[in-house]
Amino acid sequence: MYIDPHIHMSARTTDDYQTMAEAGVVAVxxxxxxLGQPRTSVDTYRDYLASLVGWExxxxxxxxxxxxxxxxxxxxEANNEELAEAVMEILPLFLAKEGVVAVGEIGFDEQTALxxxxxxxxxxLAKQFDLxxxxxxxHRDKVQGTILTMDICEEHGLDPSQxxxxxxxxxxxxxxxxxxxxxxxxxxxxxxMGSERMVNIAKEYGSERIFIDSSADWGVSDPLAVPKxxxxxxxxxxxxxxxxxxxxxxxxxxxxxxxxISAEHWxxxxxxxxQLFEGNSxxxxxxxxxxx
Amino acid sequence: MSDxxxxxxxxxxENTHSDxxxxxxxxLSSLKSAFSSQQFxxxxxxxxxxxxxxxxxxxTDLIPFDHYGVLHNWSNAQLARLFVLxxxxxTVDKQSYKKNINELFKTADLNEMVLxxxxxxFLPEPEAFVERAREAARSNIESVxxxxxxxxxxxxxxxxxxxWNQLVLKAAFLAVPIWSMVGLRERNNTELxxxxxxxxxxxxxxxxxxxxxxxxxxxxxxxxxxELEFLVQQHARGTNKIKAAISMALSENTHREAKKLAATLAxxxxxxxxxxATLENE
Numbered sequence: 001m002y003i004d005p006h007i008h009m010s011a012r013t014t015d016d017y018q019t020m021a022e023a024g025v026v027a028v029x030x031x032x033x034x035l036g037q038p039r040t041s042v043d044t045y046r047d048y049l050a051s052l053v054g055w056e057x058x059x060x061x062x063x064x065x066x067x068x069x070x071x072x073x074x075x076x077e078a079n080n081e082e083l084a085e086a087v088m089e090i091l092p093l094f095l096a097k098e099g100v101v102a103v104g105e106i107g108f109d110e111q112t113a114l115x116x117x118x119x120x121x122x123x124x125l126a127k128q129f130d131l132x133x134x135x136x137x138x139h140r141d142k143v144q145g146t147i148l149t150m151d152i153c154e155e156h157g158l159d160p161s162q163x164x165x166x167x168x169x170x171x172x173x174x175x176x177x178x179x180x181x182x183x184x185x186x187x188x189x190x191x192x193m194g195s196e197r198m199v200n201i202a203k204e205y206g207s208e209r210i211f212i213d214s215s216a217d218w219g220v221s222d223p224l225a226v227p228k229x230x231x232x233x234x235x236x237x238x239x240x241x242x243x244x245x246x247x248x249x250x251x252x253x254x255x256x257x258x259x260x261i262s263a264e265h266w267x268x269x270x271x272x273x274x275q276l277f278e279g280n281s282x283x284x285x286x287x288x289x290x291x292x
Numbered sequence: 293m294s295d296x297x298x299x300x301x302x303x304x305x306e307n308t309h310s311d312x313x314x315x316x317x318x319x320l321s322s323l324k325s326a327f328s329s330q331q332f333x334x335x336x337x338x339x340x341x342x343x344x345x346x347x348x349x350x351x352t353d354l355i356p357f358d359h360y361g362v363l364h365n366w367s368n369a370q371l372a373r374l375f376v377l378x379x380x381x382x383t384v385d386k387q388s389y390k391k392n393i394n395e396l397f398k399t400a401d402l403n404e405m406v407l408x409x410x411x412x413x414f415l416p417e418p419e420a421f422v423e424r425a426r427e428a429a430r431s432n433i434e435s436v437x438x439x440x441x442x443x444x445x446x447x448x449x450x451x452x453x454x455x456w457n458q459l460v461l462k463a464a465f466l467a468v469p470i471w472s473m474v475g476l477r478e479r480n481n482t483e484l485x486x487x488x489x490x491x492x493x494x495x496x497x498x499x500x501x502x503x504x505x506x507x508x509x510x511x512x513x514x515x516x517x518x519e520l521e522f523l524v525q526q527h528a529r530g531t532n533k534i535k536a537a538i539s540m541a542l543s544e545n546t547h548r549e550a551k552k553l554a555a556t557l558a559x560x561x562x563x564x565x566x567x568x569a570t571l572e573n574e
Binding site for chain 1: 334
């Protein structure tokens, strides 16, 4: 059983859902992000957030996967102040909804003043709604950006146990772990972290507060990164209980602080697509898959 | 919504979950003194977190308002949400009421959408939300569609001909019950019958199954020879359920020829639509 705690399913196909379910992924967390090009209106942003708590949850459920999301204003679009102000106004409409497990993904891209302003404002929202925070660390000037983000979180009185720092690598892992944060790694096929590097990190740092995700989106990415890396870890001699923590239970524990995600959700509901068969727009009359 | 349903809802949630109800009432009363959409949206969204998944210990107060047995199965959180909506109607003017309800539809998660669609039957100014209901009737999310199509007279009361016909056709498309839709017989019409017949023919051409209860509508209205002949053919090739549905609908048809045909097809049929729905589909 695996959880992919950071994946942008709206950018993926039903084939992905199917192969993920077959590979043992039981739950996904989809953080709000940008769409590859900037949005020009709060209305499209609202529709996007509504799809994360609506249609995408339904789509995932048809493949027996429990879908959760994080709601936030991403760092890139935080630089459009007019849009950002309007988005900040609608975020509270979504943060109390069912299946919303965090404020996220938020943090820095270019580390501008506007990015910092909206990061701070959203940390306050997380406190107000009693939700964990999913932090996107920058791909450029990563170490400085990561340290700055942690400093700001602490300045706002957040406990590190409420914050997940994502997209870590060899240069950030030590400090993030030492400061008590959940330390997440994104496994991209070509950039950021690869599975082999992750195995080495797990060997060096163990499994406390560490977990992995695919961050699969519309770019070159692999929605099976979590199960594949789990297999590689097992083959490399990492103990099963550690693999289980890194690929399932640590992410669950981190986001369960929201009260919105629980193993009961996927243990109780046996998959039965046949109820949704016939003319449905996702399955389109294909033979439904029913769990045994 | 009458004040009475509002106070009945208040009694039910207070009786089962007084702490949460106190918090909710405090929030709603602050809306009455100074209305803010943000606060209203928050109160609507937060109900499941405050009220949990439990159901009321006692909900008989709701029976007089619950003509189709919807509220009977609702959790405290769902009832609390309906209470929030009904209180909005008493708090702001009509324009603001409509605007805020429409905003809720725009940002709804799955469970909220199902609840909002159900709520249309219980709220004041129902005809102001026909377009929201039409969107639900286009939904591929079965629970949203069924919230409108079943156990509710909203569509039969407020949908125009095109809207009603598309609703029934979509029920056939989603393979959810048609026979139990409120107002099916009263709103039956020749255009709908043509659409359903064409749908059946299209499915059969692709060797796919046809929902048995689609045949209610043509059966109730058939009078001419080609119409009756179509049903004879469908009866001959149909499953047990389809055969029973065609005979039943013809027996309820007011035309003499249709009744005669019903007697020929199933001379001893003493059965209800509910009985047919539970037959094996062979």
